[in-house]
Amino acid sequence: MDNKYLDNIINELKNYDGPEIRLMEVCGTHTAAISENGIPSLLSDKIKLISGPGCPVCVTVTAVIDRLIELSLMENTCVLTFGDLIRVKGTKGSLADAKGDGARVKMVYSPMDSIKLAKENPLMNYVFAAIGFETTTPVYALLIEEAKKLGLKNLKILTSLKTMPEVIRWVVKNGSNIDGFIAPGHVAAVTGGKIFEELSKELQIPFVVSGFEGEQLILTIYALVKMAGKGGYKNLYKSVVSEAGNLQAKEMVEKYFETSDSFWRGIGKIKGSGMTLRPEFMEFDAGSIGLDEDHEPAGCRCASVLVGAISPHECPLFGKKCTPDNAHGACMVSTEGSCYNYFISGR
Amino acid sequence: MKITMAHGSGGESTSRLIEDVFAKYFNNEFLSELSDSAVVPGSSKLAITTDSFVVTPILFPGGDIGRLSVCGTVNDLLMSGAVPKYITCGCILEEGLDMEILEKVIASMAETAKEAGVIVVTGDTKVVEKHSDVSGLIINTSGVGFIPEGQIIPGPSKLEDGDKIIVSGNLGDHHATILGSRMGIENDIRSDNAPLVEMTRKLMDAGLIVHAMRDVTRGGLGTVLNEFVNASKCSIILNETDLPVSASVKDFCGILGLDPMYMGNEGKMVISVSAKDAEKALLLIKESKYGENAKIIGEVKKEKESSDNTNVIVTTKIGGKRVVGPMYGEGLPRIC
Numbered sequence: 212m213d214n215k216y217l218d219n220i221i222n223e224l225k226n227y228d229g230p231e232i233r234l235m236e237v238c239g240t241h242t243a244a245i246s247e248n249g250i251p252s253l254l255s256d257k258i259k260l261i262s263g264p265g266c267p268v269c270v271t272v273t274a275v276i277d278r279l280i281e282l283s284l285m286e287n288t289c290v291l292t293f294g295d296l297i298r299v300k301g302t303k304g305s306l307a308d309a310k311g312d313g314a315r316v317k318m319v320y321s322p323m324d325s326i327k328l329a330k331e332n333p334l335m336n337y338v339f340a341a342i343g344f345e346t347t348t349p350v351y352a353l354l355i356e357e358a359k360k361l362g363l364k365n366l367k368i369l370t371s372l373k374t375m376p377e378v379i380r381w382v383v384k385n386g387s388n389i390d391g392f393i394a395p396g397h398v399a400a401v402t403g404g405k406i407f408e409e410l411s412k413e414l415q416i417p418f419v420v421s422g423f424e425g426e427q428l429i430l431t432i433y434a435l436v437k438m439a440g441k442g443g444y445k446n447l448y449k450s451v452v453s454e455a456g457n458l459q460a461k462e463m464v465e466k467y468f469e470t471s472d473s474f475w476r477g478i479g480k481i482k483g484s485g486m487t488l489r490p491e492f493m494e495f496d497a498g499s500i501g502l503d504e505d506h507e508p509a510g511c512r513c514a515s516v517l518v519g520a521i522s523p524h525e526c527p528l529f530g531k532k533c534t535p536d537n538a539h540g541a542c543m544v545s546t547e548g549s550c551y552n553y554f555i556s557g558r
Numbered sequence: 559m560k561i562t563m564a565h566g567s568g569g570e571s572t573s574r575l576i577e578d579v580f581a582k583y584f585n586n587e588f589l590s591e592l593s594d595s596a597v598v599p600g601s602s603k604l605a606i607t608t609d610s611f612v613v614t615p616i617l618f619p620g621g622d623i624g625r626l627s628v629c630g631t632v633n634d635l636l637m638s639g640a641v642p643k644y645i646t647c648g649c650i651l652e653e654g655l656d657m658e659i660l661e662k663v664i665a666s667m668a669e670t671a672k673e674a675g676v677i678v679v680t681g682d683t684k685v686v687e688k689h690s691d692v693s694g695l696i697i698n699t700s701g702v703g704f705i706p707e708g709q710i711i712p713g714p715s716k717l718e719d720g721d722k723i724i725v726s727g728n729l730g731d732h733h734a735t736i737l738g739s740r741m742g743i744e745n746d747i748r749s750d751n752a753p754l755v756e757m758t759r760k761l762m763d764a765g766l767i768v769h770a771m772r773d774v775t776r777g778g779l780g781t782v783l784n785e786f787v788n789a790s791k792c793s794i795i796l797n798e799t800d801l802p803v804s805a806s807v808k809d810f811c812g813i814l815g816l817d818p819m820y821m822g823n824e825g826k827m828v829i830s831v832s833a834k835d836a837e838k839a840l841l842l843i844k845e846s847k848y849g850e851n852a853k854i855i856g857e858v859k860k861e862k863e864s865s866d867n868t869n870v871i872v873t874t875k876i877g878g879k880r881v882v883g884p885m886y887g888e889g890l891p892r893i894c
Binding site: 546 | 872
């Protein structure tokens with residue numbers, strides 16, 4: 212990109228002096244990329260970036276963590292999970308804490324690793340902690356397909372799968388005063404950009420689908436500033452995101468999962484905001500239904516941070532009792548969490 | 559042949575293992591005595607360090623646990639301004655370990671020791687029952703180095719205003735190698751495990767004013783630089799575009815959500831050197847073995863920006879500013 216063009220845009224954003232504009236990024240990877248690129252330091256104080264409920268670890272309710280711990284302590288059972296989730300606290304500590312009590316918990320880098328483990332150790336029952344958004348769900352569908360094909364009886368998933376549109380509606384309807392959304396590029400690559408175009412029309416708020424490089428985020432923010440108050444939709448990540456999305460991935464998800472109500476940390480139930488295994492594939496489910504309880508640690512304000520109602524700095528625990536090495540809330544645990552990113556990059 | 563519990567019995571099998579593997583490769587006048595302790599010539603001022611090595615896999619692209627165990631200890635001595643002289647080798651072997659692998663590791667240790675100019679003067683082996691979390695072999699090395707007469711010892715509290723920060727090469731290679739091996743990802747990334755003898759010697763011999771010097775291992779550059787600013791009560795301003803990271807590691811990090819600033823290395827160091835000596839220091843490092851990708855990455859400002867852990871600041875590619883704190887947690891890949 213022409214540097215001068217970018218410099219002019221950055222200059223305009225730094226000197227913006229109109230009415231305050233509140234922009235929300237709903238994707239945890241965007242939250243991390245905004246911090247990594249030092250973007251807040253390039254914007255006028257009147258342009259506020261607010262992190263939304265797009266970090267999968269952060270929106271998982273404590274009942275899911277508790278259930279995983281329960282499973283990990285069962286005989287011949289091993290819980291497989293991505294790294295971040297290991298340190299998130301349930302009502303009685305985290306999976307990492309449970310390891311000290313003899314729990315079997317193994318960190319994996321891809322859900323497909325669990326196929327190999329289940330094949331090699333037929334006497335061990337494996338449960339994969341299947342959390343994530345539209346981006347990750349197709350991989351879980353592949354996992355079930357493969358497990359079915361191989362006839363694996365010792366591999367199940369515990370699902371806490373979320374989808375974006377309903378929670379975005381919830382955020383808008385519950386008074387977060389958002390003037391524009393940085394739409395999640397990875398989610399849109401799977402779902403297609405169209406669902407965000409539809410949301411922009413329905414909610415009368417602008418949506419811009421964005422990539423994850425610094426320049427791309429600056430252009431997205433610039434577009435949203437220009438569109439604020441007028442609504443509209445733009446896809447600035449066309450190299451990856453089509454309007455229809457990844458049809459093959461969507462088909463796979465459709466085959467194994469169905470839309471369900473889902474429970475979100477600090478929000479509660481949102482109708483049609485999740486995915487669970489279809490009834491015919493429930494043999495692969497490790498008890499995901501009805502995990503709705505949610506208990507935040509005392510003083511933790513993750514729930515308000517998640518929906519953009521307060522900034523991490525407004526939580527009384529932030530940076531004092533709650534730091535990445537001693538995280539109280541999930542938003543401080545995950546490298547995509549708002550609190551973690553505000554803390555480590557000095558936002 | 560495999561390692562059995564008999565190899566740790568202290569009897570004939572143990573003697574044969576020591577003769578056939580350890581003494582064979584570490585052959586030198588001090589060790590060959592096989593006495594209870596090595597008696598070696600000394601110096602008036604010594605640097606002493608110890609380090610233990612547990613890594614899975616034992617053999618990885620670009621190196622192995624043996625090379626690693628020499629480099630780690632030798633580099634620790636070098637960073638104190640010492641000339642490394644002697645190291646020890648304590649091995650904890652798991653029963654079932656392949657003798658061929660052990661031999662490969664010990665041969666590699668011997669070769670690395672030779673390269674680094676140190677002698678393995680004494681050692682010990684124990685055999686333990688198979689343990690599921692270890693991949694066959696744990697090594698401990700202790701090292702002794704001589705501090706030359708009149709040598710100024712660099713330290714993290716000695717940074718001065720205007721100092722330039724130089725890193726000796728690409729970041730994250732070792733970390734990416736190990737993670738890639740564990741995940742079965744094929745790529746061309748190789749561990750950087752290397753003894754930094756030549757570059758440190760050249761800097762010392764040239765009499766350059768090196769205020770601080772650290773090898774960049776676990777915790778990565780971000781953690782080391784935070785130790786510097788906290789100890790010296792100053793700030794460091796880095797330029798993101800100057801941070802050396804290979805294209806392969808950059809891609810690897812992009813996929814897994816890792817930050818090279820917090821990735822471990824086993825053959826890299828960072829120095830804080832007075833501005834007037836910076837170009838010369840850079841040249842000396844670049845001319846040394848393992849230093850070809852060295853870069854000046856930033857500079858020291860004596861005034862502190864604010865509270866602890868917020869004084870290492872990166873100017874990003876697009877001109878933004880972000881704080882680089884020390885590493886928190888385990889540097890785990892993020893999901894989604």
